[in-house]
Amino acid sequence: MSDTPGYRPLYRQVYDIVVRKVAQGTWRPGEALPSEQSLAKELGVSQGTVRKVLDALTAEKLLERRQGKGTYIAENTQERSLFRFFRIARPGGRRLTPERGGESVKVRAARPVERSKLEIERADRVVEISRTRLIDGVPSVHELIVLPADLFPGIERRPSLPNTLYSLYQTEYGINIVAAQEEVHAEVANAEDHRVLKVAVGDPILVIDRVALSLQGRKVEWRASRVRSGDLVYSVTLT
Amino acid sequence: MSDTPGYRPLYRQVYDIVVRKVAQGTWRPGEALPSEQSLAKELGVSQGTVRKVLDALTAEKLLERRQGKGTYIAENTQERSLFRFFRIARPGGRRLTPERGGESVKVRAARPVERSKLEIERADRVVEISRTRLIDGVPSVHELIVLPADLFPGIERRPSLPNTLYSLYQTEYGINIVAAQEEVHAEVANAEDHRVLKVAVGDPILVIDRVALSLQGRKVEWRASRVRSGDLVYSVTLT
């Protein structure tokens, strides 16, 4: 016998098959999957087993089910992505929608900290995106985003980037962001913060460090966001 | 017809029954529930329906299931509570266990901000707990905790408070904390931070504002934590 369980429930195998089909793009974002019945027949299992898998993937937000219609690949639409991963709000809870400010994109060699954050090799290149986001017209967030260049070929030549990058990752590069590890800490504003965010040097700044994970569990984005911390908060619900 | 669904699945009713029994203390934390079979018979539904409910409540962390043994009321033990709601860590991810520092408890009238945060009435009284927590022996977190006094009778007369208050709420007052809404922002250290946390005035401070919700959905605790932000971060995984 091996040291791994040795016992592998049927639904686990079905789960892996469905995840692989989504990851490989056999089904595209927004599309409907085959019905439970036809999936069950195709895979040689009961409808109940298929149901268990689809329910689990729906809980993980990879799928969406609509009674009477079908089961769909979840789309990282603008609003959905924002509400899921953009945690900046006004004190008291009102969620916000940032607008796009200035941005720049370049490809360069990875620095040590980036190799560590993204778990990539010494020789690998990265894409660096620097951008400012406005809230109610005011520059409020400055982001430095670093991606492994091999996963996002040609991204630096796109004329412009969408407000929510994750929908771009999904539709153009087949990369589904399913989770993000964030670390938040406080700093005081430096000269660049003063220039970009129009805050006084010495004012408090909220810094959010994020590593985003793909469906396959790979670290595909590192993002450091510096946020004006007068009337904005980082908001999250623990369950 | 009414404007509410008008349709109420069986498992929803069973769900409510089980939640009520836990909330009322019919079953105590750490105890085993009756088996699926006996619950099903008692409630006049199939085992599958009971299973659906118990699985859901397990996902919500109110129950724990152990194959071959039974289904148990989840306990807010020290470690469990800490890992679930204490999000302070070292950069890079290592989770920390705070130790108890000085604390003081008093009962007084509620202030306007507290009435708003806890959704209580003008005349209600509150318990105020002020305490310092140490990390690796260093004063690192200063907390101001406010509770509706009517929910926690006599708490101010306890000789000392445990490190994790939520296990006390659960075992002594029958209050299960199931979720918390947190808002994080940055400030610069004031004179009190300097005194309590030994940081320089003007250093960055992380402030965490939490409202904790009970199983019944009531706001039962408001907590403001001020955290030394040199080598500590607020760490959370978005999914």
Added chain:
DNA sequence: GAGTGGTCTAGACCACGCA
């Protein structure tokens, strides 16, 4: 071996969306 939760099946009926 007895009792528990975990998996899997087959089938019935319900609620919903759409043509």
Added chain:
DNA sequence: GCGTGGTCTAGACCACTCT
């Protein structure tokens, strides 16, 4: 009215725990 997912049932067998 048809096809979809959602609920509910009954029963079989498996894996785990404890005695």
